[in-house]
Amino acid sequence: MEIEVAALRELSSGKLPESYDIRKLFEVSLLDEAAVALRVELLKSQSQSQIATQSHSNDHTAPGGNPKSDETQPEPSPSPASTPPPSDDAGNEPTPTPVPTPTPPPSPPTEPELEARLAQLQLVRDQLRLQILELPAEKRKELVEAEEKRQRILIEQAEAARARAEAQTARQEAELARQSALEEALLAKSLAEKKIAEERARVEQMRGTLATLRVQLAGERKRHADQMAGALEKLDKYRQQVADVRTDTQTADATYDQIVASLTLGRSQLEQALNALGKDPKIPTYVPQIDLTDPMFDPVAEERAKLTATTTEVEAEIAAMIAEERDAQWTRVTELAGDVAPLNGLRLELLPLLSKDKRKDVLGLTGAGFAQFWREVRQIDLMTRFYVRSTARKFKVAISDPQRLIDLKSSSWIVVQLLGLVVVILVLGRRFDEVFHQLRGHVLSSKRDKNVQLLLERWLRFLQGVLPSISLLIFFYLAFHVLKAEENRELRFVKVFFLAYAWYRIVVAVAHQFIVGAAQARRVVLTPELNERIRTSVRLTARYIFPVVVFLIVSERILGRGYLYGLVVKFAWLGAFPIAGILIHRWRPSITRSYLEGFPDGRLAEPMRRVKDKPSGIFVVTAAVFPVIYRGVRLAFNDSLSRFKYTRKAFAYLFRKQLEQHADSAGQSEDFSEQLPEELKAAFNQGPAPAELRIDHFPMLPKVAETIRSWHEGGSTGAVVVVGESGVGKSTWLAELARQVEIPG
Structure with missing residues (x-):
């Protein structure tokens, strides 16, 4: 248990125990959130119970009880007469020197002391376990991934050593077999026997060459495994440094530079490994020098059969070595790609802790900032290449592996679910469209307040226009849930694009329906050409925002919120200028007409009339955009409020009060109507209007x-x-x- 406690102490400090698998320190998986939560509650209750028990035991300990185990008894003073003092050469009696009496060995601990020690260790172990289990899920995942990688490295190192030893033995055996075949060729009695013996010598020579190559490949595997072990150790060291850095900005700056250097090296190694994937392994091929089907070899059929079997073994070994080398190349790429992500995460974690000058230099438009920009662009390129090759490899393996084909057939239920989901979405979408048509007709034919009718009808029309895009979003969510995208890295990556596209469709539909509804509320005749112009304008804006948002999502997943992410966020607004220019050019006639109608005597009215059809008029129209937008928003707001009866009454009451205040201030509150012409006073008569003045x-x-x-x-x-x-x-x-x-x- 002391070994477990020591390992847990190392792990709680952020360091992997050197000789202990951390997965064996816990009864549950660190990645199982439900099991971790239950284990945390259990450990808390156990720790509280153990603390209470130990406190109760200490309170009842007798004053004259046994001393604590870590206390030492005083050593007895040595006796001067224990040994006779020696005499010197002159015969004088020397001063006697005391000889210490040997200290008796400590008495073994009693059973109560052992139980107390065990209880104390259990308490410490449970508290350390609780401390690690209460870490955030991402931190626990990092620990598990680091342990899994360490175990893979240990296995790879052991396999490389074993393969090297086997290859050396095989090389010696192949050399002995080649020498034996050459001797048989010298002693051959016929030409056929001689050729077969010589060919067997060539085959054994090829076997020896392959064995020598295996020794070299095993050495490379060992070297790569050692590199991975060094990278893991360095990552562990960086994690400890980042955890220790809090206010020491100088240490933070130095650690940041070290991490950036390691990242640069890791990206270079990853690029080299990716480039090596497309090359054929340097494995020699065997080409027979004789045709064993020749009738001349019929008298030596037994030797021919042995040679054929040996040749088949060598060819199979060549194919196996090619496959092993490709697997080793891919394993190296995967490990290197896995090393880059945590290092980049530590770099981002250090950014807020850097000194002010260092952070300004790293994140600003400086030489260091642009260098970081190109490093992040390079990493996006490398990770994109890695994900593309990873997906292609998994698909190829799934097709070529018979067992995976069986699994694919057994997953037909997923295909059935997807097809059923498509049918349900299509049927419900069509049905909902009919239902909305019926609801709109029912609302318009009901005997309600007309403003309420129009308001409900517009909202129903709005929902009807947005419903297809919402259905697409729901379909994507359900489809990726059926495919269990959260368990597959590639599907999670694809899910981002599909969901982003669905939200893009929803935003376009909502904006289009909102603008169309506002136009219809102002009694604007919505022609097909005007409707299409509104739709294309909304799409133009959304098609700029959509790739920016997708890039930010992908960049955050690959790089985190680093330099590139911040750069796009800071300067994405610059794209609004060309889009605004295109929209103003498309809507120039409408903007001109709206401004002249709303502000016939405005400052821009006369210049707008002069340059109405000239190219230079685009500048005047641009200046008139904001007044037109303000007027449109104000009219839409007033129109929305005027649809309700109580709002209209409130406006009428306020208008009446304004008139009364104006009359009071002018001193005409009583007799101002007497000054009006008779024709005007007759028009304000409260009685019924004459028949010729009534409106039908x-x-x-x-x-x-x-x-x-x-x-x-x-x-x-x-x-x-x-x-x-x-x-x-x-x-x-x-x-x-x-x-x-x-x-x-």
């Missing part, structure tokens, strides 16, 4: 009502069609007709 709210209603009455009295039937644009009052007209005439059902 229900055109042709008396005629239609009389026609319906005649149909009813004569027993005949007919049809009346009410035609008009949305919102002109068709439902109100029909309601008045129903009130005046009893229409038979």
Whole structure:
């Protein structure tokens, strides 16, 4: 248990124990969040119970009890007469020197002392376990990945040593076999025997060459494993340094430079390893010098069969070595790619701890900043190449491996789920479209306040336009859930692009429907050309924002929020200028018309009229954009408030109060109306208006009502069609007709 406690102490300080697998220190997996949470609660209760028990035991210890185990008994004073003093050469009696009495060995600990010591170790072990289990999930994952990598390195080192020893033995055996074959060739009695013996010598020579090559490859594997071990040790050291750096900016700056140097070296090694993937391994091939199917070798069929078997073994060994070398190359690429990510994470973790000048130099538009920019661009390129090759390799292995094909067939349930999901989304999408059409018709035909009707109808139309994009987003979420994308790195990467595209569609649909709804609320005639111009303008803006957002997401996943991420965030707004120029050019006639209608006497009105059709007028139109936007927002806000009855009453009340205050300030609160002309006072009469001044709210209603009455009295039937644009009052007209005439059902 003392070994476990020592290992846990090293692990809690951020260092991997040298000779202990950290996965064996815990009863649960450090990556299982549910199991970790349960284990934390159990350890807390156990620790509290152990502390209470030890406290209770100490309170009841007798004063004259056994001394503590770590106390030492006083050594007895040596006896002067224990040994006779020697005499010198002159015969004088020397001064006696005391000889120490040997200290008796310590008495073994008693059983209660052992139990107390064991209980103390258990308490310390549980507290250290609890400290590590309460680390954030990312930190625990880093520890597990580091331990797994260390175990892989140990296995690789052992395998390399074993392969080297076996290859050396095989080389010696091949050399002996070659010498034996050459001797047989010299003693051959026929030409056929001689040629077969010589060919067997060539085969054995090839076997020896392959064995020599295996020794070299084993040495390279050992060297690569040692490099990985050194990289892991260096990463462990950097983690400790980053954990220790808090306020010492000088140490933080030095550690940052060391990490950047290690990252640069790691990227160079990764690039070399990626370039080596496309090259064929340097494994020699064997080409027979004789044709064993020649009839001349029929008398020596037994020797021919042995040579054929040996040749087959050598060819199989060549193929195996090629496959092993490619696997070793890919393993090296994977390990190097895995080394870059944690180093970059430590670099980002150090950024806030750097000195002010260092941080300004690293993140600013300086030489160091641009150097970091190109380093991050290089890493994005390397990791993209790695992910592409990794995906292609996994797909190739899945197709070529029969066992994976069986697994693929067994996963047909996933395919069925995806197909079912597609069908459900399509059917529900079409059904919801019909439902929204019916709801809009029901709202417009209901006997409600007209403003409420229009408001509900616009919201339903808005939702109907956005629904397809929302359905696409839901489909992507469910599809990647069925595919278990969180368990696959490549699928997680692809999921980012699909979800970003779905959100892009939603943003475009929402913006388009919002602008169209605002235009229709202002009674703007929405022609197909105008609708398409609105849609293309929204898409133009979204198509600039979409790649920027995707790049930021990918950059954060590969590099974190480093120099490149901050650079894009700082300067992404520059893209708004060309987009604004394109939009102003497209909407120039509409902007000009809106400004002249809203501000006929404005400062820009006269210049706008002069350069209305000239190229230089684009500058005047650009200056008029903000007043037009302000006027449109103000009118839309006022129009939205005016749709509600109580808001209209409030506006009327405020307007009346303003008039009264104005009248009071002018001193005309009582008799100002007497000064008005008689014609104007007559127009403000509260009585009913004359017949010639009345506005016909229900055109042709008396005629239609009389026609319906005649149909009813004569027993005949007919049809009346009410035609008009949305919102002109068709439902109100029909309601008045129903009130005046009893229409038979």
